[in-house]
Structure formats: C-alpha cells, structure tokens
Amino acid sequence: MELKQRKSYINENINTIYFGGGTPSLLLVDEIRKIIDEVKSHYKIDDNAEVTIEVNPDDITQKYLKGIKQAGINRLSIGVQAFQDNLLTLLNRAHNSKKAINSIEEAREQGFYNITADLIYGIPGLDKGKWEDNIQTLVDLGIPHISAYALTIEEKTVLGKRLKKGKFSPEEEENVALQFEDLVSKLEKASYEQYEISNFAKEGNIARHNSSYWLGAHYLGLGPSAHSYNGISRQYNISNNHKYIEGITTSKPEFTIEHLTDLDKANEYFLTRLRTKWGCDLREIKQKFNLEVNYYIDTAKSFIEDGFMIKEDNFLKLTPKGKLIADKITEAFFII
Template identity: 45%
Template sequence: MAGIYFHIPFCKSSCVYCDFYHTIDLRRIEELEKCMYRELEERRTYLEQEVIESIYFGGGTPSLLKPETILLFIDSIRSWFKIDSKPEITLEANPDDISRDFIKALRRAGINRISLGVQSFQDFVLEFMGRRHTANKALKSIDIIRREGIINVSVDLIYGSPGYTTNHLLRDLQILERLDIPHFSAYLLTPEKGTLLYQKISDGEVTLPGEEEQFEQYMSLCEFSARNGYRHYEISNFCKGDFIARHNKGYWEGKIYCGIGPSAHSYNGNSRRWNISSLYHYILAIKEGRQYYEEEQLSGKDRYNEYLLTALRTDEGVRPETIRENFGKDLEENFVKGISKFAGKGYVEFYKGRCRLTDQGMFISDSIISSLFLT
C-alpha cells in the first residue's frame, strides 16, 4: 500500500506559527497546477505498482483550489496508478473557505475526508494566531460539511498559546465531544525559527506558558480522550472507532509515498527525495525539464533511526522482534537496553511484545527517541 501527497503552498495570509513552505502570492495558482500535473505524470512509476490507499491535499491552503482541479488530479491518479477500491482522500481546509456548494463539488470530485484547520474555538486565540475565521464560522463549517454528507471530519487544535489555559482547552475539547467529531489532532504551539511567533518571543512581546502548564494541558488531552472513547494512537492524534487517519498512519508505518509540488517529500523504501521549497524555482525547473528535487539514499543506520522515530510516536510502539528481523540481534539488544532505563521512570511500558511510550513519555518523546538513535 502507498499514498500520494499534494502540497498546495498558497495562503491568503500567514499565521504567526507556521513554518511550512507557503506563499501569499496567489497569482500563479493555475501555473503551479499545470506543473504539478506534469510532475504527477512524470512520476507514475515511482511507487512501483503499489496500490494507492490514500490521497492527501495539504498545504498551505488546499481549499483555495477549484474542485475541478482536484477532480483532475484524482482522475489522473486513477488512470496512472493502481488505486484501492475505497481510498481515503483528504483535503485540508480552512473554515473560511467552506460553503455548501464547495463541499458538494468536493464530494463529486472524490473527497471523502476533510481535515479542518480550526486551531481553537476561542476567538482571542484565533486573533493572536492570525487566523481568518471566527469560532462561530468554524462551528458553521463543521455543520455544513456534515449536512453535505462528509462524516469523516478531523479537527486541528493548537494548545499552549499565550493566555490559553487548561480550562480553555477543556472547553474546546467539550465542543468536539458535543459535536461527536470522530478524529482530532492537537499540537503544542511551538516557536519555530523564522516564524513571526519566534520573532515576537525573541523581542519579548509574547510569553508562552511554562513547561509545567504545557504538561498539564497535554495530560488533560490524554485524560479527555480516555474518558470519551478516543484512541490516542499517535502523539498528537486521537480517533474514535475506525476513523484513524490512514494517510498519516502510512507515514508512521514506513509505507512508501509520493509527494507532488514545491517542498513535497517522497519515500520509496530505499531513498528520500524532497522538492525545491520555492514556487518560482519549482515552476521554472518543471518547465525547463531540469531537476527540481534533491535525493538521498538511506543507509542501514538511517532506516533503523527512522523506524524508531516513527514507531515510537504511536500507541503500537516498537516490536523488538521486528528490530531483530530487519536490523539484527545486536541492535535489538541495544534497543531493549536503552529503552528499559525509561521504564522505571514511568515513560515506557511493555505490552504484548511491544515497547511503547506512556502518555508521560510521549510528552518528552523527542528526548527519549533521540537518545536511542545510532550516531
């Protein structure tokens, strides 16, 4: 099984926290669409006849695309690739872009899952983040999506912003439960270098909650999910029933995928490649038939580290037996020795032949996982 990702870098405005490649210059949307179509056609053999089980339109703001463009991409995949009989086809959307006609058109194009960038149901948070919508618009958007027949809806939340308390988070989560949202993602606000948020913090204009309060909010997330029937299946992702995000799960399981568009990444099991993070240079390279990406071959050490990095993010964790089968007995013993020292601190548990992080361990997962890497 495999996935295909489209990176749509256009945004109407920039959010203070975003470090994904994007541009607010919308004049070249149609030009980029044509170039992405050419890239998709050129790479029709990249996935080596693997069945496509998921298609994901991310960004940026993919809801700025016309539905007929989305339909063209999906129909092309059906023509050029083997595709599952019931693929998951996701579009990331801003509440500001949602209308009944738009959702109807998306359904006709083949979209069957919406990932809605709500971020918060608190207007003061949305204003701070530079979001274009209000809490009321977000609620109306969810209602429209549901009424038009898309039940597989995911909501993105961000916690840990200035003035945002645990009580605010619980109010947001209670709205998700009241609306019976089947999937949500919750991310800790992180000041990435190069963002407006990072600059504001550096200049002393903004102060984020301390680590103790961040941990309190994270544990509130975990407790909420346990009480309300959500499976906490990855550090930042929660689902009910079968509403797991199949596309993202493919990343964490090491499945292969093809990324289309500027800054998109791809993985075929042996190498990784990433496209130019520049709209201008990507379009120019495609038009002139020049290379528009960089690539690296993965060593055994790279593959081992990536297995730990992705598997330990999930509630399924790592099977030491898998390490032995794929990387040898010595690395299996090395892993068990390294991970065991965290068990006594309550950060790791052993369950049905697997080692997985506890909720407390997931909060500090970066430091735990990096300590286990081969260097």
C-alpha cells in the same frame, strides 16, 4: 506534470490521497478533480481509498463542499485550532469561533462524516478552562478524529515577529504539559483512542494517511517542498516555487535525494513507531535492519525503571508519562 514524470517512484496500489498545506483549499474544485483524475490515470486506486483535503473554516461554503465531494474528496481535515476569537486573532487566523462550528455543521449537511479537526494548545492566554472547553466542543460536535499539537513559533512568522517585539510571552512548559495531560484524559473518557501522540480517534476512524506514514508505508509527494519515500531513499523537492515550476516544465526537476542506510532506516522506524500505540517491534528491527535487539533492550531499561516505557512481549512502547518526553527518549536510541 510532476506526477507523470515520477510515476515510477512507487509501484503500490494507492489507498490514501492527501491534499496538504500550504493551503490546498485555495484550489478550485476543477483543479482538485483534475489532480485526482491524473492520479487515477497512473495508479490503481483502491475502491475505498481515503481522499483527504486540509481546509480552513473560512474557505468552507456549501457550494465548495458539494463540488469537492463530487470530485472525489471523502475526508476533511479542518483547521479549527481554537474556539476563542481572541486566541484565533493571536494565531493570525481568518476565521472566528462561530465560523469554525458552522464549517463542521455545513460539512455534515453535505455528507462529510469522516472529519478530523485540529486543536492547538500551549497558546499564550489559553487557560485550563478554555482548553477544556475547546476539547469538549469537538467532542459534543461528534468529530470522529482529533489532532492536537503544541504551539510552535517560527522566527519569521507573524507570531515569531510579535514574540520578538515582546507583544506576548510563550507559555510555560509545565502548563503545556498539563494541557497535554488534560487532552489525553478528556478524550479517553469520551472514548477516543490515542493511537499516536498527537492523534485521537473513535473506533474505526484511525486516519489511514497518518498511520501509513508512521508504519513506514511508501509515498509520493508532489509540489514545492514535498517529501517522498520509497523504502530505499527519501526525496525532497525544492521549496522555491519559481524554481520548482521551471524544473517541472523543462523536465529537469530540482530535488535533494537521501539514500538510506540500514541504520538510517532503523532510526526512522524507531522515531515513527514509538509515537504510536503499536510501538516498536524488536523482531522487525532484527529482521528488517539486521540489528541486534540487545542494544534496544539495554537502552530501554532505565526508561522502563523510571516509568517512561514498557516492554510488552517483543514491543517497546511509551507510557503516558513517556509521551511527554518522547523526543528525548527517541534520541537516546538513535544509532549514529
């Protein structure tokens, strides 16, 4: 229903559809099929479009995999996170390490070869040996795309409440940085390319969905809390499920819209592009946002001298050292 109401938000052909969380694997196969068919009824979908769904290992069955493949899903994002049962328990995950491995093998049996798996580092109790085992397990399983994120603990989550009660201590920042460096080193040796700070791919397996976002493509987000971007504005759906449903059913959806100035667009461009292997093109900054590039060159000088950035022709890029403090570097370039 929301799709029908907002179909004019973007006008491009669709080359990627992404079912993200929440927990989209709770959707019935028929519901997934109906959503994909609804998208097809309003947009031109590329023949080779990437259609991804996030799944938890404990939700995966042969029947489910067969059904979503027939419905049009051709890529899986599996939330593995770790291969140690005690760490999965700490993270409040329902699956165990055996199920995580089985879910990947079952996916392959049903013809899913375009798979990405998530890992988390910076978990209390995750030492160097366990972390390297987690990375190597995915490499040995032949996963073509790996995403890895440092653990963040939100105050109102189960982990946040446990932390507040003193059940565990957060990992030291130095250890988290070392785990990130181990990740980059091991995956590079295994022929994965780090095309974005948290994302690694074998040749030909860079995620279209992920890279479209970082390269500034327009997108339409559907559902509570969903974000959309059309190059002119950014839109955020209301997060409250009841109010979201009420708004959609009465054709009075509740959302916040942010109209973007050239400075807003330039800041977002720098924020997203600097995280990638492609870096920031100074020519684009001048052409798209009508800004002088000398500001960016001058700001970059100290970071280049200290080994955090490099300038290749017209591109500013992070070095491996710079990726450890990417947020701090990006903030220095923001124009307010």
